[in-house]
Amino acid sequence: MIDKFKAKFVEESLDNINDLEEALFLLENDMNNREIIERIFRAMHSLKGGGAMFGFNHLSEFTHHLETVFDLIRNDKLAVDNDIISLTFEAIDQIKHLLQVGDVDDADEKAHQLAFIQRIEKVSNTGGVNTEAPKTQSAVAESKPAEEDGSKSFLIHIKPNDDILKNGTNPFYLLDDLHAMGSAQVLAFAKEVPGLDQFQPISNYCQWQVILNTSESVNEIKDVFIFVEDECEISIEPLNSSNILNNTNLKNLVDTAISEQKLITKAQLDSLEGSSSAEDNAPKDPRKRTQLKEHKISSMRVSSVKIDELVNLVSELVTIQAQLNLYAEKSGENDIVNLAENIQKLTRQLRDNAFEISLIPLQSELMRFQRLVRDLSKELDKEIDFVIEGGDIELDKNIIEHLTDPLLHIIRNSVDHGIEMPDERIKNGKSPKGTIIFKAYYSGASVIVKVIDDGKGIDPDFIREKAIKKGLIDNKTELSRKEVFDLVFLSGFSTKDQVSDVSGRGVGMDVVKKKIGEIRGEVSLDSEMGKGTTLTLELPMTLSIIDGLLVKVASNQYVIPIANIEKIHAIDDINFGSTFSHVITIDDNQYPYIDLRETFQEEAVSKGTEQLILVKFEDKKVGLLVDQVIGEYQTVVKALGRFLKKQENISGASIMGDGTISMVIDTNRLIHNNATNKYKK
Structure with a gap:
């Protein structure tokens, strides 16, 4: 059972780490943002507490040292800089490693951890004397009301959710922790407790107010509630009085509130001093009040x-x-x-x-791409912005799993070979800082993902010359601009001596094409010299079930995804074999077509009437010639076995209602392969 809880902790910790990395990227662009600093500190605090609870003691100890650094930062004793952010990113990698290996007694492992902890402590020790870090408005405001002993008064409201007890949380421990911070007056409100016939022992019906006098900062008070934020409504309000508990009129106000079961307000407590101060009438800094929204379970973690x-x-x-x-x-x-x-x-x-x-959502994987761009650009002494658009776009998790490696390869090429060095960019009239844009959006039943850089670009003439030299095409072959760039994805196009010549784009691009093809996707490239390169991926949203059109070719049945179909034409009395270069004219429009009898090596026969199915392919329409259209069919796509995996035009198979098998046609690959074979001849 404990192993099950440990596994859940690791999973939740990885979510915390993703949030931590995202916050660090934000902090890198706004180093004085107190809200982001608090977010980072709280993520570390959760990792530390959970690690100790589930036996990850090395993780807990390591995170404690890192937490100390950000505690100094949030208390204005240390200023954020690029070195601290870089060190924190390295520490995150170490935390991931500790989650993976757990508590091991390996000497080398311990030595590595100790060396890293010493680096963190060096930052803490040098930062401890740095009292010149700029204070935010919130920090100054919180330190105003103080006596000689530095104590302050707060009104704290705690309203736990009804089901807080089911999670094993005891609200009284929160009250004990507040008492331990100084002097406190607790008010309990239980007017929502029902009669015995409706009373549930495992439900909470109470809420509390605490009038606290303490020398601790508001951050320390917030830390009391760090593990129950989602299970309570909490507000913390600083009072004008340095120690309201010494006021002789407080007892009457408290007694009245308890007897009437009515919450005390900050204004009532401030009025005990005689009159409200100028600060009381001034607009309130929203950062001085921590108000958490009512928590309702809107999502849940499922394996x-x-x-x-x-x-x-x-x-x-x-x-x-x-x-x-x-x-x-x-x-x-x-x-x-x-x-x-x-x-x-x-x-x-x-x-x-x-x-x-x-x-x-794609966002779940984008953090590793952002981290790759940051680390690699620093290693190469380049300045690069990584811009994300459409990170909330959702895809089948199996597609995302297969998509990660190709995208890492594409983005690494953009950083390493696409974006120029700063001095070269300035010489060419560009900003010294390059940009890589990751853009995702829906297009019908597909998702389009683009990786766009503003780097040096690729010369299509050079690609054509290399393809001729490699024997992939002859010098008489006429190709469109797009067909030239498609040569980059052919196996055998790239060799090591071509890496610098074509910005490294060709290296491994045939593998990228293959990987994307395995998930029924398509990849294309476009580039302009001096302006940059765009790689476009077209992906299905899901792999398992599609709405398909069932067709017949000879004696076999096939399924064509309906999302790709534009129109169906019945063609009478025409000899398709005599049409020029497999192009047919319909309604004054010319369309290239593919005869599926020819593709699947069936005997050619004359039937009088055939069906031409127009399907979308990139920015044009292509016809697929079939013998008969049977009708719409909701198709469960099953993976092909190892003996049929090399069938490039087929993406899977489906079991019909009568038990027969129909192959699912991958129209994108079918059309692309047909065009490729044409200019290879």
């Missing part, structure tokens, strides 16, 4: 294994529902047909809901 199982079960349900539809059609009984239609509607809703659950 990815359970989600995969749910999606698989829904996929099986879709297949069985297709069998039911087939049976209903054969039976001809209205009751069974109506029942099948209702089940089909419910199945579709369940399918959509299950896949929405399995989608996760």
Whole structure:
């Protein structure tokens, strides 16, 4: 059981670390932002406390030293600089390592940790005497009301959620911690306690107010509630009086509040001093009050294994529902047909809901790309901004898992070979700081991801010359600009001597193309010399279930994704074999087409009428010639076995309602391969 809790702690810690990294990037651009500093400190505090609780003692000790640095920063005893941020990023890598290995007694491991801790302590010790760090308005305001002993008074309101006790939290411990910080007067409000017939022993019905006099800072008070923020409404308000507990009129106010079960206000306490001060009438600094929103469970953590199982079960349900539809059609009984239609509607809703659950935002992976750009640019002495647009776009988690490595390769190439050195950029009339934009957006049933840099770009003429030299095309082959750039993705195009010549773009790009193709995606490249390069990925939102059009080619059935289809034409009395270069004219428009009988090596026959399905491919439309269109079909896409994995035009297979197998056509790869083979000939 403890292993289960440890695994959950590691998972939650990784979420904390992602938040920590995101906050550090923000702090790097705004080093005096107190809110971000607090966010970083709280993430470290959570890691430290959780580590000690679940037996990650090395992690807890290590994080404690790092937390000390940010405690000095938030108390204005140390100023943030680039060295501290870089050290913190390195420390995050060490924290990830400690989460992975746990508490080990390896001597080398301990020596490494000790060396790192000494670096952190050096920052703490040198920072401890730095009292000249700029104070924020909030820090100055909090230090105003003080006696010679430095004590201050606060009104604290604690309203726990109804279910706080179910999590093992005891609110009385919070009150004890506040008492330990100084002198306190506690007021309990229990007017919401129901009668015995409705009373639930595991529910909380109480709230408290605490009038606290302490020499501790407001940050220390906030730390009392750091583990229960999401389970309570909390407010902390500084009072005008340095020690309100010494006021003789306080007892009457407290007694009245308790007897009437009515909360005390800050204004009432300040009025005990006679009159409110100028500060009381001034606009309040929102940072002096910590008000947490009412917490309702709007999301929950679920194992990815359970989600995969749910999606698989829904996929099986879709297949069985297709069998039911087939049976209903054969039976001809209205009751069974109506029942099948209702089940089909419910199945579709369940399918959509299950896949929405399995989608996760791209933002979950973008932090590692941002970190890569930061670390690599510093290593190469380049200045680069990494801009994210559309990080909230959601994709199937299986797609994101397969997408990460190709994107890392693309972004690394942009940093290493695309963006020029600062002096070279200045010489070319550019800003010394380069920019890489990661942009994602929806396009129909697909997601488009673009990686755009403003670097040196790639020369298409050079690519063409190299392709001719490598024998990939001959010098008479006419290619469009896009087809020239597509040569970069051909296997064997790049060699080591070409790395610097084409900005390293060709190195491994055939592998990138292959990896994206495995998830039914497409990748394309465009570039302009001196202005930069754009790599575009077109990805499906999900891999498992699609709405498809069932077609027949010879004696076999195939599925074409409906999301890619523009229109269907019935073509009568035309000999497709005599059309010039596989181009047909429909409604005064010319369309290239692919004969699927020819693609799948079926015998050519004359049928009189055939169906031409126009599908979208990049910025144009291409026709697919089939024998018959059967109808719309909700398709469960099953992966091909190892013997069929090399079928580049097929992305999977589907089991029909009658038990037969239909292949799912990957239209993007089919059209791309057809065009590639054409200029290879």
